[in-house]
Amino acid sequence: MGWLLESLNSSLGKKFIMAVTGICLILFLIIHLINNLTLFLGPEVFNNVVKNLETIKPLVRVVEVILLLIFIFHIFNGIRLWIENRQARPERYAVNGSSKNADVFSRTMVQTGSVIFVFLVVHLQTFWYAFNFGSPLTDLHKYYEFVADSFKSYAYSGFYIAAMIILGVHLNHGFQSAFQTFGWNHKKYFSFIKILGAVYSIIMAVGFGSIPVYFLFFYGGN
Amino acid sequence: MSDGRINLKLKIWKQSGPNFPGSFADFEVQVSPDASFLEMLDELNNDLESKGLEPVAFESDCREGICGTCGLVINGQPHGPIPKIATCQLHMRNFKDEDTIWVEPFRAKAFPVVKDLIVKRSAFDKIMYAGGFVSVNTGGVPDANAILIPKEKAAESFDAAACIGCGACVAACKNASAMLFVSAKVSQFALLPQGQPERYERVQKMVKVMDDLGFGSCTNTYACEAECPKGISVRNIARMNRDYFVAKVKSANLEVEV
Ligand code: HEM
Ligand code: SF4
Numbered sequence: 083m084g085w086l087l088e089s090l091n092s093s094l095g096k097k098f099i100m101a102v103t104g105i106c107l108i109l110f111l112i113i114h115l116i117n118n119l120t121l122f123l124g125p126e127v128f129n130n131v132v133k134n135l136e137t138i139k140p141l142v143r144v145v146e147v148i149l150l151l152i153f154i155f156h157i158f159n160g161i162r163l164w165i166e167n168r169q170a171r172p173e174r175y176a177v178n179g180s181s182k183n184a185d186v187f188s189r190t191m192v193q194t195g196s197v198i199f200v201f202l203v204v205h206l207q208t209f210w211y212a213f214n215f216g217s218p219l220t221d222l223h224k225y226y227e228f229v230a231d232s233f234k235s236y237a238y239s240g241f242y243i244a245a246m247i248i249l250g251v252h253l254n255h256g257f258q259s260a261f262q263t264f265g266w267n268h269k270k271y272f273s274f275i276k277i278l279g280a281v282y283s284i285i286m287a288v289g290f291g292s293i294p295v296y297f298l299f300f301y302g303g304n
Numbered sequence: 305m306s307d308g309r310i311n312l313k314l315k316i317w318k319q320s321g322p323n324f325p326g327s328f329a330d331f332e333v334q335v336s337p338d339a340s341f342l343e344m345l346d347e348l349n350n351d352l353e354s355k356g357l358e359p360v361a362f363e364s365d366c367r368e369g370i371c372g373t374c375g376l377v378i379n380g381q382p383h384g385p386i387p388k389i390a391t392c393q394l395h396m397r398n399f400k401d402e403d404t405i406w407v408e409p410f411r412a413k414a415f416p417v418v419k420d421l422i423v424k425r426s427a428f429d430k431i432m433y434a435g436g437f438v439s440v441n442t443g444g445v446p447d448a449n450a451i452l453i454p455k456e457k458a459a460e461s462f463d464a465a466a467c468i469g470c471g472a473c474v475a476a477c478k479n480a481s482a483m484l485f486v487s488a489k490v491s492q493f494a495l496l497p498q499g500q501p502e503r504y505e506r507v508q509k510m511v512k513v514m515d516d517l518g519f520g521s522c523t524n525t526y527a528c529e530a531e532c533p534k535g536i537s538v539r540n541i542a543r544m545n546r547d548y549f550v551a552k553v554k555s556a557n558l559e560v561e562v
């Protein structure tokens with residue numbers, strides 16, 4: 083197993099872990115978005131979806147643990163790479179020319195990632211905790227009403243929307259970056275992958291962001 | 305301005321040795337727009353020397369963009385603001401009268417400053433020793449065209465081989481990663497039949513030495529490609545990643561010995 087650990091600890095190995103975990107998270111977000119968009123189908127549908135998930139709780143738990151591990155690896159490796167990469171250039175340039183040779187998406191992965199992390203903590207604390215450990219509304223299986231109630235606050239919704247835009251920024255670089263890391267950069271197809279990544283990122287940002295927007299501005303209450 | 309010459313303010317990094325602290329020194333020069341950047345520094349140094357002052361230390365050799373010694377970071381960009389040229393090919397007509405120009409050495413842990421603008425790039429040589437060659441047995445001269453190579457492969461390999469080892473990719477990368485250089489050197493052999501026998505050994509060895517020397521990890525910002533004087537493509541990095549992962553999975557060796 084020594085060779086495996088050594089390989090995964092090499093500069094390319096760490097990138098490989100970032101890319102594998104990143105792609106897993108990208109796939110997870112698709113499922114998560116589809117699930118969340120059922121909110122637009124009204125209280126009955128959404129509450130039923132959540133109730134149905136309750137019936138397969140053991141499976142959900144397994145997925146949650148895998149997801150947690152993926153996040154831990156992704157975050158741990160991302161921060162480790164960031165620290166090591168800063169150490170590789172102990173003295174900074176007086177004039178920072180990076181805006182002239184690299185786009186803002188690629189230069190801010192650790193910053194956008196950190197915002198996503200803060201969001202994740204807040205998000206889990208509000209929704210995951212209430213859905214799993216109960217709250218006055220979720221105890222009555224009124225999950226939809228709980229979501230609607232949460233997004234009444236301008237501050238909370240604003241934070242959500244901002245975080246989703248940042249997520250889109252992170253994904254726009256991450257998507258194509260993962261392909262490059264795996265070595266799938268082909269002259270003919272890579273520009274398509276870049277566009278696909280941008281479209282995916284916009285769908286994620288708009289899709290997830292539309293939920294707080296809806297409850298803040300278009301939802302009249304019950 | 306007099307007879308078309310332009311006045312420039314230079315802020316040049318001065319550092320007397322590897323373990324000394326450095327700082328920027330201010331200079332003012334009047335230079336012909338037709339002069340190259342290095343000629344401008346030559347004029348400055350002549351002037352300094354005639355006054356009994358110490359010249360600015362910088363490196364150069366071919367002065368035609370093929371040797372890779374002349375790299376400077378000019379206003380934050382390795383080899384200056386014009387794409388696909390080396391510092392020696394940069395002309396002063398690309399600057400305006402009264403511009404201030406910051407001139408810094410390449411900065412990376414693996415490229416320590418020797419003096420002023422000169423950095424030690426022997427880390428690249430060490431990577432080359434690890435695998436930047438093809439081993440051949442001596443013997444009779446092989447027949448021409450005994451090994452057929454498709455035109456596109458030869459061209460692609462040649463594009464990778466155009467790397468002059470200048471280190472601008474490391475200087476440009478926010479992570480001081482040497483991936484563009486190493487991948488160019490890996491690719492030029494990986495694309496040709498002659499490179500096949502050692503293909504997967506080579507990539508593992510070169511990456512190992514690269515890592516040991518303290519270069520950062522690639523985060524795919526592609527700044528290297530943007531600043532490379534030879535336009536080396538980041539597709540070479542993708543190829544190297546692919547070869548490396550294949551090598552790690554297939555190779556029977558438990559340890560990479562360099
Ligand atoms: C749903 C959440 C997330 C998704 C879908 C995601 C996705 C991705 C993807 C696909 C990559 C590119 C991998 C590669 O370059 O090969 C990436 C890179 C990165 N992520 Fe995330 N990420 C998420 C959350 C986070 C969080 C919470 C952090 C926390 C710090 C983070 C930090 C980073 C960093 C620093 C990189 C750059 C590493 C590199 O380019 O080598 N990400 N992410
Ligand atoms: S890849 Fe380009 S920038 Fe890097 S050393 Fe070679 S020629 Fe210089």
Ligand code: FES
Binds near residue numbers: 365367373375390392
């Ligand atoms: S002096 Fe040789 S490349 Fe510039």
